[in-house]
Amino acid sequence: MLSFPQQKWQLARSLTVQPGANEPIHLIVDRLYLGNWGAATDSKRLTELGITHVISVFDHSPDIPDVVPRGNLLHIHIGDTASTDILCHLDKTTDFIQSALEADKNHKVLVHCLMGISRSATVVSAYLIATKKIRGANAIAFVQKKRPIVCPNLGFRQQLDVYASK
Numbered sequence: 582m583l584s585f586p587q588q589k590w591q592l593a594r595s596l597t598v599q600p601g602a603n604e605p606i607h608l609i610v611d612r613l614y615l616g617n618w619g620a621a622t623d624s625k626r627l628t629e630l631g632i633t634h635v636i637s638v639f640d641h642s643p644d645i646p647d648v649v650p651r652g653n654l655l656h657i658h659i660g661d662t663a664s665t666d667i668l669c670h671l672d673k674t675t676d677f678i679q680s681a682l683e684a685d686k687n688h689k690v691l692v693h694c695l696m697g698i699s700r701s702a703t704v705v706s707a708y709l710i711a712t713k714k715i716r717g718a719n720a721i722a723f724v725q726k727k728r729p730i731v732c733p734n735l736g737f738r739q740q741l742d743v744y745a746s747k
């Protein structure tokens with residue numbers, strides 16, 4: 582199994598939240614899930630939940646099981662640093678989520694990164710900003726209520742504010 586270094590602030594955050602907060606996958610809004618790399622590579626769990634589409638926001642190519650058709654995958658190849666430009670990908674990820682959910686009432690989308698804390702949470706927050714017309718900080722707070730370990734890095738938070746002002 583691959584091993585990736587974890588940023589110290591992410592590790593500290595994951596150790597200080599309530600039990601169950603670090604589950605591999607959480608439902609954020611109807612048919613939209615946020616999770617970690619383990620959730621995205623667990624074919625049994627993907628099948629149980631009926632996941633039909635996956636967005637990987639990850640600087641490595643994850644091996645998504647064949648239970649999700651290849652045409653239903655989107656990979657955004659970025660790292661998790663404050664200087665990373667995630668803003669340039671947010672329209673694409675929001676459109677992918679919206680298209681999947683509108684195409685069929687049975688479609689379900691999983692957005693994941695390595696830990697399900699920063700990159701994927703930023704993508705889900707951007708979707709909420711675009712579709713629910715809420716501010717960046719409010720979108721993050723909403724996602725944190727569903728998945729308490731969520732903590733986008735400062736650069737991503739600032740880019741969400743820019744995205745919300747568009």
